[in-house]
Amino acid sequence: MPAKIAIIGGAGSVGATAAYAILLRRCASELLLVDLDTEKCAAQVLDLSDAAFLSDTKVRMGTPKEAGQCDIVIITAGAKQRPGETRVDLIGRNRAILSSVIESMKPFKQSAILLLIANPVDVLTYFAQKLSGLPQSQVLGSGTYLDSARLRSELSSRLEVAETAVHAYVLGEHGDSQFVAWSSAHVANTPLLSLSAMKGVDKKKLAEDVKNKAYKIIEAKGATYFGIGGVAASICECIIFDLRHVRPLSHYIPELNVCLSFPVVLGHSGVRQTLKPPLTEEEEELLKKSAKEMRNVIEKYELAPDQ
Ligand SMILES: NC(=O)C1=CN([C@@H]2O[C@H](COP(=O)(O)OP(=O)(O)OC[C@H]3O[C@@H](n4cnc5c(N)ncnc54)[C@H](O)[C@@H]3O)[C@@H](O)[C@H]2O)C=CC1
């Protein structure tokens, strides 16, 4: 299995945790960590080498040019939220970092998949599509995969059903304008909202708790990284083994002219198909609102010089 994965921002908490998860899932032959902080990056490689006995993956430090020739390039480089900051508050800093890392990696291997994780992930996915010149289907963001995992975990414990049987998605922005597609959520084809275990559940509060989970973690420990590390490894596995799993990921939606999350079929060539679930009128309104917020940020930063 000759797949090569690079992580730009690999010395950071998310990059190193993603590296560890990828190593444990044995989905790459070679894993390259790239970071401006070369001293810390070298130390992360050394630390990860202590776990190498669990895996066949070779982990080493790499250059941006080498990363551009990898099968998957994960971008975690960027500032993280301080307590109280939103993801969108990071756009000025992270848009500039994104431009510089993409330029430094060019030319890309033609079939490379770019996986955006740095925040605000939907807007950065949109800009990465423009800046990289790669086909839109090959540039995707982790989007609401993490939020949907948080939702399913919460529902699974309330319903006392395994998470894999709970089909429920958080859609839209990976951020404050996200919403839960309650109307299409189901367990074994039984609409979720008709289940007796859902009676008395405050759906609004549950959705707010899911939305605010990152804020709660950041407030107490400064960053989130285990969940997203697992999400990154799962996305890589799906791409490398052409698994065609359906996952809610950020990708370009032509009719909205933004990147945000709907479920997609994910395979070796990236996003193969968008599967937009049926939405109620109210959910359609929430979707439009989320897209509008993304578009406003894009328009503000589209022509702005890097700062
Ligand atoms: N999409 C998601 O669900 C999640 C996204 N994140 C985002 O991931 C990003 C990274 O978070 P952490 O790893 O906690 O931050 P961190 O501060 O631990 O790591 C960021 C790394 O990026 C590196 N970096 C900065 N500029 C660079 C450049 N030009 N080239 C190469 N490396 C560069 C830094 O040296 C640092 O090692 C943040 O934007 C955060 O908001 C975090 C958790 C979940």
Ligand SMILES: CC(=O)C(=O)O
């Ligand atoms: C930080 C972030 O985006 C998250 O944990 O959802």
